[in-house]
Amino acid sequence: MSTRARCHCGAVELELLSMAPLSTARRCDCSFCKRRQAANVSVPLADLRVISGQDALSCYQWGTGTARHYFCSRCGIYTHHQRRSRPDEYGVNIYCIDGVAPSDHEPLGWNDGVNYALNED
Numbered sequence: 001m002s003t004r005a006r007c008h009c010g011a012v013e014l015e016l017l018s019m020a021p022l023s024t025a026r027r028c029d030c031s032f033c034k035r036r037q038a039a040n041v042s043v044p045l046a047d048l049r050v051i052s053g054q055d056a057l058s059c060y061q062w063g064t065g066t067a068r069h070y071f072c073s074r075c076g077i078y079t080h081h082q083r084r085s086r087p088d089e090y091g092v093n094i095y096c097i098d099g100v101a102p103s104d105h106e107p108l109g110w111n112d113g114v115n116y117a118l119n120e121d
Helices: none
Strands: 003-006 013-016 026-028 040-044 048-052 057-060 068-072 078-082 089-093 109-111
Touching: 003 078, 026 040, 040 078
Parallel strands: 026 109
Antiparallel strands: 003 013, 013 048, 040 089, 057 068, 068 078, 078 089
């Protein structure tokens, strides 16, 4: 059974074939994520499909250019990113996942992105 995730305007829709338990969702305090403040959950690279809106996705990269952060170019919502620390995984914004009430999973944990080499996850 798959799970769906969507941006605010609905232009981007993702299918998640599997994902880590929502109890493992984390926020990050690196220079980028602390501004974005979206908690994410791990999804294997092979288990995320863009169902619609590939043309609406924008990608933001910096530093080594390894991490790829995806946003809807229409509504601006961060949907997911491919990690530098684990390039075989995506981090998916739990606030975009259908049927998920993030407050049900508080308190959410934190990743120490400030002290991660080059602060780029």
